[in-house]
Amino acid sequence: MEKTEWYLEYEIQYNRPGILGDISSLLGMLSINIISINGVENSRRGMLLLSKKDEQITRLRSILETTETIKITKLRKPKLRDKLAVRHGRYIQSDVDDKKTFRFVRDELGLLVDFMAELYKKEGHKLIGIRGMPRVGKTESIVAASVCANKRWLFVSSTLLKQTIRSQLIKDEYNSDNIYIIDGIVSTRRANEKHWQLIREIMALPAIKVVEHPDMFVKSTEYELKDFDYIIELRSNEGEEITYEPIEKEQESNESGFSMFDF
CATH class of the missing domain: 3.30.70.260 (ACT domain)
Structure with missing residues (x-):
């Protein structure tokens, strides 16, 4: 047995x-x-x-x-x-009212990466949103979890090095085993219709999609927060407020560094 x-x-x-x-x-x-x-x-x-x-x-x-x-x-x-909890010696904190929202602070990046890696290992469609202020470790955690889960990651829109946005993928990049990373602010502020068509194609794939700044993403799209399977909040400390005003200002100052990837 x-x-x-x-x-x-x-x-x-x-x-x-x-x-x-x-x-x-x-x-x-x-x-x-x-x-x-x-x-x-x-x-x-x-x-x-x-x-x-x-x-x-x-x-x-x-x-x-x-x-x-x-x-x-x-x-x-x-x-x-x-x-x-057994692996790390502490529980992941979740929202009392919204069971799909999980909270982390920067000191818990190892736990966050492990949590996301386990989500990545599940087959099929998963839409994950991650909230947090600039330079708190959102993108790095997403990528590190991809490495832990032995998955390939693709930036559809991002500010990791400079603002970039994709309007096409090459054939080999359409793979349900990939992790697709979308920056909600970059996509909503800078995207054209080709980019949104690509996002719709990616959303239809039975794959993992991770959206940074999901609240901004849903403001300008047909998608809603209820479409997300998990919402992750990452803060520098317990008392930090997540607000989008300084993030938007930083995006505006970085527009000179914007580049378009169109394969």
């Missing part, structure tokens, strides 16, 4: 030496293997487990629920956030 993964998270109620050893011994007696373990949040610890039968997990739950030293907070098939 094929083994299945489970995620166990518990909160320590009474911290004493040997708690982890007791739980590890219990898992061993139930023939449940530990894949990885880490502290994930204050006094909480997360474990990725491997079990042959669901009945083993049911027995584990019933035994742990009678234990006074810990409190089970999660015991389920692992979600992406669970796996990343």
Whole structure:
């Protein structure tokens, strides 16, 4: 029988030496293997487990629920956030009201890159928006995640080196395995109809599309924020406000460096 993964998270109620050893011994007696373990949040610890039968997990739950030293907070098939929490020792922060919005600060770039790389590995269409002020690490994170996921990335519009915009792709660039990167401000401010036709073609591909500044992108297009599968917010620090006024001013000052790629 094929083994299945489970995620166990518990909160320590009474911290004493040997708690982890007791739980590890219990898992061993139930023939449940530990894949990885880490502290994930204050006094909480997360474990990725491997079990042959669901009945083993049911027995584990019933035994742990009678234990006074810990409190089970999660015991389920692992979600992406669970796996990343164990890997990085902290949870990705998500919006309470909008479950598809995830928040990061610059100190969490490693976690962000890992998160995006896992999204890139999923097959089919995914539309990802990323918000953030200039030079906070948006484009670099997008590219780094592409490398981690072993995907080729293509700039449809960008300001990484200087303002560039594409109105055509060559044949080999139409590939559902590519990551297509669009700068929402550059496209809306500088694009012509050929560029928008290209974007529509890319949107129709069963591939990953990443849009920087999605709020500006939807203002001038037929697309809406509800069309995005994920919205990522990247800040320099927790209290930073994401506003588009300084970004637009910077774009205007850089217009002299604009170039058009038309293959």
